[in-house]
Amino acid sequence: MVGHISYLSEKGMQEKFGRKLQERGDYDFSFNADFQVESYLRHQGFAFVERFDANSILYITRAMDYFDLSRQYKGGLTEAFKNQQTKFLVISFSSDWLYTTKENKDTVIALNAAGTDVSFAEIKTDKGHDSFLVDEPEFLKTIKGFIDSMHIKFKNEKRI
Amino acid sequence: MKKEFKVIAELLPNNIRVLDVGCGDGSLMDLLMKEKNIEARGLEIKEEHVKKCIYKGLSVIEGNAETELNQFPDQSFDYVILSQTLQAFYSPEKVLKDLLRVGKCAIVSIPNFGYWKVRTSLLLFGKMPVTKTLPYSWHNTPNLHMCTIKDMYNFCAAKDIKIDKILGLNGDRTSQIKKNNLEIKNLFSKIGIFVLS
Known part of the structure; x- marks a missing residue:
């Protein structure tokens, strides 16, 4: 409970x-x-x-408790994200008490420090941590926009 | 497309890394990527703008330039761009220093408070100026630190910030500003674009 x-x-x-x-x-x-x-x-x-x-x-x-991404990379999170070709999108929910915007921003800072291609958006919602499971139009629109734009990009580059 | 963006694009070399601070809906980033093959990243405070950029496939981070430029490592971009936003910060000096820490060079544009229409509004009508470049009234303006091209010129000199180039914009006309034409250009330019390093 x-x-x-x-x-x-x-x-x-x-x-x-x-x-x-x-x-x-x-x-x-x-x-x-x-x-x-x-x-x-x-x-x-x-x-x-x-x-x-x-x-x-x-x-x-x-x-x-035992999961610690930075532990195996002695330089911390930034070291873990080095040389990534992935395009990242980090999304936080304003009312999420478990994965707070602050903590998500820390991830973004590490991704930035590693020189990766990263976007970040905070979705304003009062649906809390469960926002990603329920119908949260702004969240779905952002994900869809991101994936669609990547799809078009890769298609143009004839990678798919 | 705003003339200012075209001018900024022309100032930049091809194939470099650029951070657009206060990138809005990403139209400048779009232009730079398409025309100059520039690797562009953005920082933007407004949630709806950030989402628009993400829909377009642009890499943009939602955040406040005043407090969140520290997430970018030293000299991690070739150029950092700040378009008509400097005057809206609590501490323009701090932001300017941060821009030049993150970027090897910075392009900073300002709405010129020294433009003759701005001056005459206060002088002749006794009212705070409302123009196309400065569309706000005194009570709802986000602009806390308005300055003129001359102010910015003097400020950079006082703070040991090197000015590589200044361009004055008035409508479609662009002109280079030097020490010897500063007074006149300060009167007839709507926007000043500074290349700093």
Whole structure:
């Protein structure tokens, strides 16, 4: 449940739930789900337990902890991105608490320092970390524009 | 296409690396890539402009030139271009120094506050000038540090910034500005384009 909160944004949660009560007129002053947000998170919690083995979360968490791209390149991230022919597009979501704009910009700085071809855009949205999974027109338009323009470029160069 | 962009394109050699600071919708970058085979990158603060550039296949980073030029390594571009934006920064001096750190040379254009129509607006009508080059009213202008071609000339001299060339633009006419015609060109140029190193 705690994890689930981090996929959403403060504004999104406030608009959806606020302090609305769950099928009752007043506080129950108990440990039941008085608030709609509690009920929603409990539901999500149960759904997660049904869908995933709890151990898989442990393994994924450890895998993430051990992942450090800069570690194998002693010069840090910049060293990792050296001599890349790839054209990069980095996108961040303004309300993402997990992969913040600041951290994405750090990646862009490293890409720039390595002299790669990089674009960066921040999508203003209140859909939080989940923005990349849901219908976020600005995000989809940006990705489409980027891929389309690359397609045309490669076609002109007769590489495809 | 703005005349100013054509003039800037003519100033640049072929096949070089250029950073366009405040690149807008990327029309200058487009021109440089097509006509001069220049490897162009952009930095732009407005989200909608950045997206337009990305749709066009241009490499543009969303960010503020005042605080985010530090992400580019020293001398990583042959030329850095700043078109009519210097006056909008809190600290033009800091930005100018950063431009010359990131680029071996810089091309900086400014709307000339010394243009005669600007001068007469204040002198004859007692009102802050609103012209084609300076379309804003006093209360909504993003321009914090307006200057004239002469101001910029003196500023570069005071800060030990080398001026390689100055061009004055008035409509379709372009003329070279030197020390001996500075006063007159400062009166009749709408835009000043400085090549600095």
